[in-house]
Amino acid sequence: MQKKGRVLIVDDEKINCSVLISLLEDYSTIIALNGEQAIQRALSDQPPDLILLDVIMPGLDGYEVCRLLKKNEGTKQIPIIFITVKATEAEEAKGLNLGAVDYISKPFSPPIVLARVSNHIELKHQRDLLEHLNITDALTGIANRRRFDVSLEHEWKRVIRMKGCISLIMIDIDFFKQFNDIYGHAAGDDCLQKVAQALDKVCARDIDLLARYGGEEFVAVLPGTDIEGAMTVANTMKDCIIALAIPHEGTSIGDCISISLGVASNSNKDIEAPQILLKQADEALYKAKRNGRNQFSD
Numbered sequence: 001m002q003k004k005g006r007v008l009i010v011d012d013e014k015i016n017c018s019v020l021i022s023l024l025e026d027y028s029t030i031i032a033l034n035g036e037q038a039i040q041r042a043l044s045d046q047p048p049d050l051i052l053l054d055v056i057m058p059g060l061d062g063y064e065v066c067r068l069l070k071k072n073e074g075t076k077q078i079p080i081i082f083i084t085v086k087a088t089e090a091e092e093a094k095g096l097n098l099g100a101v102d103y104i105s106k107p108f109s110p111p112i113v114l115a116r117v118s119n120h121i122e123l124k125h126q127r128d129l130l131e132h133l134n135i136t137d138a139l140t141g142i143a144n145r146r147r148f149d150v151s152l153e154h155e156w157k158r159v160i161r162m163k164g165c166i167s168l169i170m171i172d173i174d175f176f177k178q179f180n181d182i183y184g185h186a187a188g189d190d191c192l193q194k195v196a197q198a199l200d201k202v203c204a205r206d207i208d209l210l211a212r213y214g215g216e217e218f219v220a221v222l223p224g225t226d227i228e229g230a231m232t233v234a235n236t237m238k239d240c241i242i243a244l245a246i247p248h249e250g251t252s253i254g255d256c257i258s259i260s261l262g263v264a265s266n267s268n269k270d271i272e273a274p275q276i277l278l279k280q281a282d283e284a285l286y287k288a289k290r291n292g293r294n295q296f297s298d
Contacts, residue, residue: 003026003027003028004026004027004118004121005027005028005049005050005121005124005125006027006028006029006030006046006047006048006049006050007024007027007028007029007030007048007049007050007051007052007117007121008029008030008031008032008038008041008042008048008050008051008052009021009024009029009030009031009032009052010031010032010033010034010035010037010038010051010052010053010054010057010062010065010083011033011052011054011057011083012033012034012054012057012058013054014033016054016083016106016108017031017033019108020052020108020113023108023110023113023114024113024114024117027117027121030048034057034058034059034060035057035059035060035061035062035064035065036059036060038051038053038060038065038069039060039065039068039069039075042069042075042078043072043074043075047074047075047078048078049078049079049121049124049125050078050079050080050081050117050120050121050124051069051078051079051080051081052081052083052104052117053065053066053080053081053082053083053100054082054083054084055082055083055084055087055091055095056084062082062083062084062095063094063095063098066080066082066095066098066099066100067098067099069099070098070099076099077127078124079101079120079121079123079124080099080100080101081100081101081102081103081104081116081117081120082095082100082102082103082104083103083104083106084103084104084105084106085105085106086105087103087105101120102116102120104116134146135147135150137196137211137212139189139192139193139212140192140193140196140197140212141193141196141197142196142197142200142210142211142212142218143209143210143211143212144211144212145211145212145213145214147209147211148209148211148213148219148221151209151211151221152168152221152274152277152278153274155207155221155223156273156274156277158223159223159224159266164223164224165224165225165226165265165266165267166221166222166223166224166225166265166266166277167222167225167226167227167229167230167233167263167264167265167266167267168219168220168221168222168230168263168264168265168277168278168281169219169220169222169230169233169234169237169261169262169263169281169296170213170217170218170219170261170262170264170278170281170282170284170285171199171217171218171219171220171237171259171260171261171285172216172217172218172259172260172261172285172289173191173192173195173216173217173257173258173259174251174253174257174258174259174260174289174293174294175248175250175251175252175253175293176188176191176215176216178248178250178251179191179248179250179251179257181250182248182249182250191246191257192212192216194244194246195218195241195244195246195257195259196210196212196218198237198240198241198243198244199218199220199237199240199241201240202220202233202236202237202240203220203222203233207223207224208220208221208222208223209221219278219281220233220237225265226265226267226268227263227265227267227268227298230263230265231263231296231298234261234263234296235296237259237261237296238258238259238261238294238295238296241257241258241259242254242256242258242294244256244257253292253293253294254294258293258294259294260285260288260289260293260294260295260296261284261285261288261295261296261297262280262281262282262283262284262285262286262287262288262296262297262298263281263284263296263297263298264277264278264280264281264284264298265277265298268298284296284297284298285297
């Protein structure tokens with residue numbers, strides 16, 4: 001049976017952990033016996049959907065763990081329910097002000113535990129779905145312009161902090177208006193989907209991002225990639241679109257869909273802001289178009 005969600009139980013009393021594990025048999029459960037373990041598990045590659053967090057623990061108490069998790073970009077969206085003996089109004093307010101979503105009192109009432117865990121995991125799943133839809137292009141299924149903007153800003157700050165390199169590739173489908181005019185918008189949508197999926201496969205690393213920039217334009221963010229590496233990626237992208245062999249009678253550079261690409265990198269130029277990097281990639285794209293299309297330029 002598929003589990004309903006992943007719950008991190010944080011309590012220094014093993015008996016309390018055992019009780020909660022037995023109650024939450026429909027969920028995947030992981031245990032932390034102190035605050036340090038809780039933070040480590042929350043930051044793992046498989047973060048929990050919900051954290052049940054004991055207030056009173058040796059070392060880092062629950063309030064401090066909550067504060068640290070809510071301050072961290074990678075864990076701040078994970079809902080936290082405090083576990084405690086009957087809390088005072090002031091204690092409940094303190095926890096809620098720190099970012100917790102609810103309280104569960106000891107000794108545990110099974111129906112209350114199940115109801116609150118179920119409700120908050122369902123809310124988390126709904127928020128995750130909405131966030132995914134908010135950053136995904138509805139037609140192609142890849143990242144949208146909003147996600148690109150956020151990703152570029154984030155990766156730029158990280159690269160500058162680490163004194164690394166980052167490259168962008170701007171991509172445009174050649175003579176796409178003519179394709180729509182000849183084959184219709186349904187065929188155009190199908191073409192966009194196929195091109196997007198082919199380009200996305202080239203951006204194979206987890207840190208790479210391909211986004212639909214608008215219309216028939218795409219953009220790839222390649223952190224840790226210098227200009228030579230980005231040119232190699234651009235060449236692979238160009239070839240993989242030709243390999244799709246999507247017929248196009250309206251192009252003057254062959255008989256199938258092709259792309260033009262512009263490459264920019266901070267590895268070969270002194271670039272002060274991500275917007276400048278984007279502008280240079282866009283200028284390189286138009287250079288590739290002026291030079292005859294179905295090619296890349298920097």
